[in-house]
Amino acid sequence: xxxxxxxxxxxxxxxxxxxxxxxxxxxxxxxxxxxxxxxxxxxxxxxxxxxxxxxxxxxxxxxxxxxxxxxxxxxxxxxxxxxxxxxxxxxxxxxxxxxxxxxxxxxxxxxxxxxxxxxxxxxxxxxxxxxxxxxxxxxxxxxxxxxxxxxxxxxxxxxxxxxxxxxxxxxxxxxxxxxxxxxxxxxxxxxxxxxxxxxxxxxxxxxxxxxxxxxxxxxxxxxxxxxxxxxxxxxxxxxxxxxxxxxxxxxxxxxxxxxxxxxxxx
Numbered sequence: 376x377x378x379x380x381x382x383x384x385x386x387x388x389x390x391x392x393x394x395x396x397x398x399x400x401x402x403x404x405x406x407x408x409x410x411x412x413x414x415x416x417x418x419x420x421x422x423x424x425x426x427x428x429x430x431x432x433x434x435x436x437x438x439x440x441x442x443x444x445x446x447x448x449x450x451x452x453x454x455x456x457x458x459x460x461x462x463x464x465x466x467x468x469x470x471x472x473x474x475x476x477x478x479x480x481x482x483x484x485x486x487x488x489x490x491x492x493x494x495x496x497x498x499x500x501x502x503x504x505x506x507x508x509x510x511x512x513x514x515x516x517x518x519x520x521x522x523x524x525x526x527x528x529x530x531x532x533x534x535x536x537x538x539x540x541x542x543x544x545x546x547x548x549x550x551x552x553x554x555x556x557x558x559x560x561x562x563x564x565x566x567x568x569x570x571x572x573x574x575x576x577x578x579x580x581x582x583x584x585x586x587x588x589x590x591x592x593x594x595x596x597x598x599x600x601x602x603x604x605x606x607x608x609x610x611x612x613x614x615x616x617x618x619x620x621x622x623x624x625x626x627x628x629x630x631x632x633x634x635x636x637x638x639x640x641x
Contacts, residue, residue, distance in 0.1 A: 396556065396588060398553075399426055399556070399588070399590065400587070402425060403590065406425070406593075406596075407593070416597050418597050419600070419634060420595045420596075421596065426590035427552065427590035430594065459529055464538075464540050466525065466527070466542040466543065467541055467542065469523075471523070472522070474505070474543050475521050476504065476524075476544055476546075478542075478617065478619070479619045479620060480540065480541050480612050480620045481500075481606065481623060482538065482540075482622055483624040483625065484537050485532050485537075485538065485627065486536055486625070486626050487628050492532070492534070492536025493532060493536050493568065494532055495532060496531065496532045496536075496567065496568030497530075497531060497565075498530055498564065499528070499529040499564070500527065501527045502542065503545040504520070504545065505521065505546050506521070507545065507547050510524075510525060516548060524543060557589075558585070559586055559592065560579070560580050561578060562578045563575065574627065575635060576604070576625070576635050576636060577591075577604060578605075578606055578623050579592070579605045580606060580621070581605055595634050600634055604633065606622060606623035607622050607623070608620070608621055
């Protein structure tokens with residue numbers, strides 16, 4: 376649902392499609408009503424979701440070619456502990472000055488469907504700065520670039536499946552899905568390790584008023600599944616006069632798995 380920079384781009388695919396947030400909200404509410412009346416449970420996003428205008432362009436429409444798993448393993452990158460420095464998980468020290476914004480720590484665990492830790496997995500994040508802007512030439516909306524914030528970091532999960540990042544809370548930002556469209560503040564997560572596919576998802580912050588207006592988040596139809604994408608404020612992670620703290624676990628498989636974007640939608 377995003378390009379490699381994390382900057383969402385979308386284009387209306389039908390001239391008859393309504394524009395404006397009021398029309399978009401009406402579409403979202405109608406689809407929500409239909410879903411609630413259907414009696415089904417959808418924990419993963421729909422491939423085609425009309426309010427997210429370009430969703431029809433972001434997945435294959437023909438049968439996929441089967442790949443040889445052994446050849447994939449030979450071509451896949453391998454990461455050792457020496458390859459990922461612990462300092463890469465601190466996004467507040469990547470330049471000569473301090474980045475602007477609310478400092479925070481995000482910590483959690485990567486688990487399988489049985490609640491067991493997934494150890495030694497590469498976790499990467501990318502995000503907008505506190506003003507809601509990515510450092511990328513395609514992101515040209517009227518917000519300042521922070522010269523002391525790259526918005527990218529990575530780490531390896533520990534023996535208990537834990538990860539930890541220190542960063543700046545991102546701001547919301549506009550995107551081109553419809554007139555006056557805004558995305559709630561979020562951080563992109565990528566996971567890669569013993570499984571063959573790179574897995575990408577997004578983490579949101581509690582109480583964001585844009586949740587109900589965002590077509591991307593609303594592609595996840597089930598409220599409980601959407602709730603699993605929202606971090607929890609954790610005062611035990613805060614540090615005196617230093618940063619706030621949020622906790623967010625990622626479940627890779629099972630009934631309570633975290634929503635993951637398809638590889639074609641990255």
